[in-house]
Amino acid sequence: MSKGFNAVGWFEIPVTDMERAIGFYETVLGYTLERHKLEAIDMAWFPMSPEGYGAMGSLVFNEEFYKPSIEGTLVYFSSPSGDLRNELDRIEAAGGKILVPRRAISDEYGYMAICLDTEGNRIALHSMA
Structure with a gap:
């Protein structure tokens, strides 16, 4: 594997109601998602920069x-604010549920929490604060 590349290059989070899902993720993370309808697939891309840190996804x-x-794959979102408590404060108002409240991973790796989105997917949040 070439240096400078992450093992994960793309992720996809399944949804049943795209408008509701976009509303949830935009509210919680504070991003604007870019919607693309590609034949039989409807996608909403998270902001991306090929040179940036982390994987791109939709x-x-x-x-x-x-x-x-x-059940299944768990995607960790890096806290856009730098402190996942900020994003956690918006989960329930956006229609989601906190499954595992903020807790320390370690001094070296920071904090995490696990949530349920409006579509029934588990997602995680991570920050160093």
Whole structure:
């Protein structure tokens, strides 16, 4: 593997109601998602920079191929504010649920929390504060 590349290059989070899902993620994370309808797939891309830190990804809707789940892959979002308590304060008002409240991973790795989005997916938040 070449230096400078992360192992994960793209992720997709399944949704059943794209408008509701976009509203949840934009409210909690404070980003504007960019919607793209590509034939049978409806996507809403998270802000991305190929040179930036972390993986790029999208919300995705297709009844046949994507099903939200509380079991399975867990995507960690880096706290845009730098302190995940800020994003956690918006989870329930945006229609989500906190499953695991903020807790320390370690001094070296910071803090995490696990939430349920409006579509039934588990997601995690991470920050050093």
